[in-house]
Amino acid sequence: GDSVTQTKGPVTLSEGTSLTVNCSYETKQYPTLFWYVQYPGEGPQLLFKVPKANEKGSNRGFEATYDKGTTSFHLQKASVQESDSAVYYCVLGNQGGSAKLIFGEGTKLTVSS
Amino acid sequence: ETAVFQTPNYHVTQVGNEVSFNCKQTLGHDTMYWYKQDSKKLLKIMFSYNNKQLIVNETVPRRFSPQSSDKAHLNLRIKSVEPEDSAVYLCASSLRRANTEVFFGKGTRLTVV
Secondary structure (H helix, E strand, O other): OOEEEEOOOOEEEEOOOOEEEOEEEEOOOOOEEEEEEEOOOOOOEEEEEEOOOOOEEEEOOEEEEOEOOOOEOOEEEOOOOHHHOEEEEEEEEOOOOOOOEEEOOOEEEEEEO | OOOEEEEOOEEEEOOOOOEEEEEEEOOOOOEEEEEEEOOOOOEEEEEEEEOOEEEEEOOOOOOEEEEEEEOOEEEEEEOOOOHHHOEEEEEEEEOOOOOOOEEEOOOEEEEEO
């Protein structure tokens, strides 16, 4: 079945350093890939999505490229801020019309000043 | 304000009791969901409704039952709670059934003692 595997947290970084959260997926379909972010006390919210292979998505300085060859969708940011502290989810959406999003296990990021 | 609203925010109950959680979305979406988030932040879909019709029913114990009166409301009832039901229950909605942004509520935290 479909699955998503991402960097196991927690990840602790200092402000101004770079971030990479690895994400790999498995599916026999042609999915849309998403990154969601969850701040404390909130529900997850969309960071960005990429519907097509070999395209890049970005938002708020975060970016990821949908690599069909390596089945990866790694999240990167060049310089993190304290406000980026949150849980990040790599998510796979299949196209079968079953309305299921498959969430990775989440990566908790803490950024200290 | 348009969003996904859940009540209550928190609920503490004893093993064997019945609980109900409410969810309303004012986004005009056709599809609504219940997700369960455990203490390790793992997110799993439980149910999905499209225009009041159940379209996704994951392997969930029979004591869980969703109820939809119209496409803007999706409630969740748990008949006889167990300790393993302690979690955050997240309601969400989306415009379409698949590969589209899902909007989450803030969640209901259930503690079973």
